[in-house]
Amino acid sequence: MPHPYVLLSAAVSLDGRLDDTGPERLLLSGPADFDRVDEVRADSDAILVGAGTLRADNPRLLVNSAERRAARVAAGRPAYPLKVTVSGTGDLDPTANFWSTGGEKVVYTTDDGAVTAVEALRGLGVDVVSVGAGLDWRAVLTHLHDVRGVRRLMVEGGGRVHTQLLQQGLADELQLALAPLVVGQPHAPKLFGDGPYPGGPRSRLRLVETRPVGDVVLMRYVPTAPGTGPVPSAADHRWLALACELAAECPPSRTAFSVGAVVVAADGTELARGYSRESDPVAHAEEAALAKIAPDDPRLPDATVYSSLEPCAHRASRPAPCARLILDAGVRRVVTAWREPDTFVAAADGNGLLTAEGADVVVLPDHESAAKAPNRHLDRHQNRG
Numbered sequence: 001m002p003h004p005y006v007l008l009s010a011a012v013s014l015d016g017r018l019d020d021t022g023p024e025r026l027l028l029s030g031p032a033d034f035d036r037v038d039e040v041r042a043d044s045d046a047i048l049v050g051a052g053t054l055r056a057d058n059p060r061l062l063v064n065s066a067e068r069r070a071a072r073v074a075a076g077r078p079a080y081p082l083k084v085t086v087s088g089t090g091d092l093d094p095t096a097n098f099w100s101t102g103g104e105k106v107v108y109t110t111d112d113g114a115v116t117a118v119e120a121l122r123g124l125g126v127d128v129v130s131v132g133a134g135l136d137w138r139a140v141l142t143h144l145h146d147v148r149g150v151r152r153l154m155v156e157g158g159g160r161v162h163t164q165l166l167q168q169g170l171a172d173e174l175q176l177a178l179a180p181l182v183v184g185q186p187h188a189p190k191l192f193g194d195g196p197y198p199g200g201p202r203s204r205l206r207l208v209e210t211r212p213v214g215d216v217v218l219m220r221y222v223p224t225a226p227g228t229g230p231v232p233s234a235a236d237h238r239w240l241a242l243a244c245e246l247a248a249e250c251p252p253s254r255t256a257f258s259v260g261a262v263v264v265a266a267d268g269t270e271l272a273r274g275y276s277r278e279s280d281p282v283a284h285a286e287e288a289a290l291a292k293i294a295p296d297d298p299r300l301p302d303a304t305v306y307s308s309l310e311p312c313a314h315r316a317s318r319p320a321p322c323a324r325l326i327l328d329a330g331v332r333r334v335v336t337a338w339r340e341p342d343t344f345v346a347a348a349d350g351n352g353l354l355t356a357e358g359a360d361v362v363v364l365p366d367h368e369s370a371a372k373a374p375n376r377h378l379d380r381h382q383n384r385g
Contacts, residue, residue, distance in 0.1 A: 002366055003141040004153040006234065008162050008174045009040060011216065016190050017183040018159055025057055028179035032214030035065075040175070042068035044081050044154040046144060049098075050161040051087035060097045061156065078103045082148060086161065088135050090117030090128075099124050106148065108140045137168055163193040166223070169233030174205065174221045177213065198233055199225025199267040206268075224268025226304040226333070230360050236304070236335050237364060239264055242273070243306040244337060244370035246285070250276040257343070258374035259309040261285035263293060263331070266302040282317035285309075290329050304333040308371035310340040310363075313350040323350040332359045337367035343378055 011028040012018060020026045029037070041047055042063045049059065061083050063069050069079040080103035085092070090113030099105060099121065106127040107117050114130040121128065131139035144150040155161060155171075165171045176191075197203065205221035212218075227233030239262050246260025256276060263271040274288025286307055293300065305311070311322035311334060326334060340348040351361045 002145050003138070003170065004045070004145050004150045005172045006141065006153050006155060006165060006170055007040070007044070008155050008165060008171050009037065010157060010162060010175075010191055011177040011179055012191050013179050013181050013183045015182050015184065016192075017185070017188040018157065018191055019056075020183050020188050021185050026183070028181070029177050029216055030214040033177050033216050033218070036177075036213050036218065038064050038068065040154055041081060042072060044152045045077075045150040046082040046084050046148070046153050048084040048086065048153060048155045048161070050158050051085055051089075051092060052160060053156070053158040054085055054092065054096055054098050056158070058097050059156070060101045062102050081154070082106060082150065084108065084144070084153075086135065086140060087113055087117065089113050090115065090120065092117055092120050094120055094124060099126065108135070108143070110134055137164060137170055141170065159189050159191050159193060162191060163195070166192065167195055167197050169198045169223070169225070169227050169231075169235065171223060172234040172237070173208075174223075176219045176221070177216045178219060179216050197225075198223065198227070198235070203267040224264075226264050226266065226268070226335070227362070228266075229333070230362055232335070232362050232364060235268065236306075236362065237367070239304070239306045240308070240335050240337055240364055240367050241370065243285075244308045244367055244373075246273060246275040247308045247371060247374045250278075250285075250374060251281075252377070253277065254378070255344075256282075257309055257340075257378070259285035259307060259371075261289045261308070262306045263289050263300075264304050264306065265299040266304075269299070271297070271299060271303060284312065284315075284318075284322050286311050286322040287318070287325055290325055293329070295329065301330045301332065303331050304335055305331050307334065307336045308367070309338050310336050310348070311350040311354065312340065312345070313348055313353045314345050321350065321353075323353040327354065327357050327359065333362075334359060335362045335364060337364055338371040339363065 047061045083105045086108045090109045108129050111130050117128045203225040209220040223235045227236050243260040243262050247258045250258035260275045262273045272289045272292035274285050276285045278288040313321050313323050315321040354361050
């Protein structure tokens with residue numbers, strides 16, 4: 001299901017701590033970074049914090065700049081982003097700053113927690129939404145996207161929330177402000193908890209920006225590790241978007257689709273990329289990418305192939321279609337944007353061939369328009385070749 005773009009935002013000490021153990025909140029950032037955070041809030045549709053952060057910090061989570069609020073209103077948006085909290089128990093303090101400031105608020109909780117939250121927040125105009133017997137982050141994000149219209153979600157903590165979203169492959173970006181101090185307290189809260197993360201301990205996030213902001217350093221990272229099985233991750237969307245961009249590099253043809261493909265190892269390492277007609281006039285994207293990888297590469301069985309178009313199941317120009325090439329390479333996970341239309345082959349079903357032999361196929365239709373864009377010149381009466 002479609003989700004908002006999930007941005008994790010945090011400030012940490014040099015030893016990775018969110019706070020110290022004292023009774024007062026440790027201010028890790030300075031005025032320049034607080035203003036940067038205010039700008040990020042103003043660009044967001046919603047701001048989310050966990051119930052633990054509400055209890056510990058009593059935040060207001062406002063857009064403080066009057067100019068930024070005015071710009072939101074001029075653009076047809078509410079002055080303040082939607083404020084969101086998540087609580088498994090629904091045990092929430094109705095006197096907290098969170099409820100009395102800003103615009104609309106929503107609580108996501110469990111069936112049991114909803115009873116407690118509704119009673120605690122009665123009369124405050126807060127929307128309480130249950131996502132079932134237990135907290136389900138995918139259900140939370142789906143509801144925010146589909147019902148509340150949230151396209152960009154800023155998550156400001158705490159560490160448990162950040163940990164869960166990153167571990168479940170639901171974080172699209174991490175914005176980390178590194179403060180020039182060391183807390184040095186073993187029991188001080190840290191940004192991320194222990195446990196398995198996508199791609200394992202060797203998986204590396206990609207650094208996309210670094211710059212000084214006052215006396216802190218802002219670092220922006222994006223996850224790279226693919227999802228597992230039929231469950232998509234935020235990184236799956238990023239890699240599939242790259243495959244769709246590669247499709248635009250194809251030499252134009254009236255008799256074949258323009259397709260892009262990327263092969264990515266489980267730890268997020270790009271193994272190869274390719275596009276249709278890259279190496280010769282009849283080469284397909286998946287074929288071009290796989291040809292660049294040694295057949296005995298031990299990373300292939302756990303790799304994911306990203307293809308802007310469903311891998312072909314029938315082909316006249318080569319002995320084996322792309323779905324077969326993928327299976328023969330040992331790959332058992334494919335992410336694609338667009339089911340192959342009947343333009344050249346009737347009832348094409350590469351995804352069916354893949355799933356019949358045990359591969360997981362994930363279709364992300366929100367990338368379909370990008371996959372179709374380089375192929376709009378084709379009509380329904382040509383042969384793929």
